[in-house]
Amino acid sequence: MAINTDFLMENSNRITTSSAIQGKGVEEMGMDDFFNLLVAQMTNQDMMNPADNTQMVAQMAQFSALQAMNTVAEYQQSTNALSYVGKNVTIAHVTEAGDMVSITGDVEKVTFYDGKPQVYVNGKAYDLYTVMQVNSSSGSSAIGSALNSAASYIGKYVTLTAERKNGDPYDLSGKVTSVTVKGGKAHVILDGGDESYAVDSITDVSTAPIEQKQNLSEAASYIGKYVTVAVDDGNGGTVSRSGYVEDVEMRDGSAFITLRDGSVHQLSSVTRVRNTDPGEENPIPDAPENEEV
Numbered sequence: 001m002a003i004n005t006d007f008l009m010e011n012s013n014r015i016t017t018s019s020a021i022q023g024k025g026v027e028e029m030g031m032d033d034f035f036n037l038l039v040a041q042m043t044n045q046d047m048m049n050p051a052d053n054t055q056m057v058a059q060m061a062q063f064s065a066l067q068a069m070n071t072v073a074e075y076q077q078s079t080n081a082l083s084y085v086g087k088n089v090t091i092a093h094v095t096e097a098g099d100m101v102s103i104t105g106d107v108e109k110v111t112f113y114d115g116k117p118q119v120y121v122n123g124k125a126y127d128l129y130t131v132m133q134v135n136s137s138s139g140s141s142a143i144g145s146a147l148n149s150a151a152s153y154i155g156k157y158v159t160l161t162a163e164r165k166n167g168d169p170y171d172l173s174g175k176v177t178s179v180t181v182k183g184g185k186a187h188v189i190l191d192g193g194d195e196s197y198a199v200d201s202i203t204d205v206s207t208a209p210i211e212q213k214q215n216l217s218e219a220a221s222y223i224g225k226y227v228t229v230a231v232d233d234g235n236g237g238t239v240s241r242s243g244y245v246e247d248v249e250m251r252d253g254s255a256f257i258t259l260r261d262g263s264v265h266q267l268s269s270v271t272r273v274r275n276t277d278p279g280e281e282n283p284i285p286d287a288p289e290n291e292e293v
Contacts, residue, residue, distance in 0.1 A: 022104070026052055030274075034060070034063050038060075056073065064129055075240055080094070080128075081110045081112075081117035081119065081122070081128050082110055084107040084110065084119055084128075084131065084134070084186065085107050085108075085109060085110055085181075086106065086107060086146075086147045086181055087106065087107055087134055087135075088104065088105065088106050088107075088134070088135040089104070089105070089106075089107055089119070089121065089133065089134050089135060090102050090104045090131070090132055090133040090134075090135060091103040091104070091105075091126045091130050091131060091132070091133050092120055092130050092131075092132045093126060093130060102132075103121060103122065103126075104135065105121040105122040105123055106119075106121070106181055106184075107119045107120065108121065108123070108180050108181050108182075109153070109178070109180055109181075111125065113125070116128070119131060146185065146186040146199065147179060147181060147186045147233045149186070149199070150179040150186040150187070150188060150199045151179050153176040153179070153199070153202070154176050154177065154178065154179065155175070156174065156175070156176055156205055156206065156207055157173065157174065157175050157176075157205070157206045157207070158173065158174070158175075158176055158188065158190075158202045158204065158205050158206070159171055159172070159173045159202070159203050160172055160173075160188075160197050160201040160202045160203060160205040161201045161203060162197060162201065163197075171203075172189045172190070172197070174190030174193075175190060175191055176188045176189070176190060177189055177191060177192045178192075179199075180196055182198075185198055185200075186198075186199045187199065188202070197200050213272065215250075215255040215267060216248065216250055216253070216255050218255070218267065219248035219255040219256070219257055219267045222245045222248065222267075222270070222273060223245050223246070223247070223248060224244065224245065225244070225245055225273050225274065225275060226242065226243070226244050226245075226273075226274045226275065226276055226277045226278075227243070227244075227245055227257070227259075227267050227270050227272065227273050227274070228240050228241070228242045228270070228271050228272040228273075229241055229242075229257075229259075229265045229269045229270050229271065230269050230271050231269070241259075241263065241265075242277070243259035243260050243261055243263070244259065244260045244277070245257045245258070245260075246258050246259060246260050247258060248267075254266055254267070254268075255267040257270070
């Protein structure tokens with residue numbers, strides 16, 4: 001028995017209405033909706049003349065292929081949207097009064113709101129489909145190249161030179177969370193803040209926070225040194241333990257040292273550092289054989 005496509009079409013309105021209530025339109029029906037229709041058909045089929053399993057499988061394969069094509073189309077649309085970053089475009093915008101106006105400017109960034117790409121021009125968001133022209137600009141390719149280079153900083157920790165309101169420079173450190181274009185130049189944004197800083201102001205880049213990097217560097221300088229650390233005695237006090245530092249490592253953002261006896265201590269617990277064990281500096285000489293001491 002062939003698949004009853006008429007039954008599927010007749011019942012699709014009921015299923016589609018349910019889907020729409022859940023926030024989906026006809027064009028957004030997925031595999032779950034298809035299975036709902038299929039189950040509804042099988043529930044109402046003639047058991048003496050059941051549906052052909054081969055045709056069911058074929059129809060499922062066709063639906064899967066259609067979903068795959070839609071996924072590829074969405075990926076291509078996303079890639080296309082990202083390619084506009086740094087380019088000069090003209091937007092066709094309809095005002096609240098219903099007038100059509102054109103807006104021209106550089107695409108500062110691209111976001112995906114509710115699955116739909118939007119471009120930011122002059123600080124405002126516009127749907128991708130409103131882009132009606134990509135303009136030729138001598139600086140666009142340079143800006144795009146600079147922005148792509150700046151994107152490599154995302155997720156990394158940087159130190160840069162910023163300026164106070166009075167113009168005095170100071171060092172600022174943080175994690176790059178996004179990049180943007182400002183004044184025709186690529187800028188980085190630290191820790192999700194509102195301020196942006198020119199890429200050329202970056203003086204240092206690290207995959208770990210600057211503080212961690214400095215702590216690890218300090219800990220590494222203790223390797224081979226004889227240190228004393230303060231250890232909790234279990235009664236609210238501390239006792240001292242000493243030994244040569246064999247290794248250092250980072251744990252959850254903190255630097256730790258490992259002594260020769262295998263004990264591990266936080267870098268902040270170090271109270272004293274020496275080049276050698278003081279007991280080795282003036283050792284007691286061995287008594288000569290056959291001589292009373």
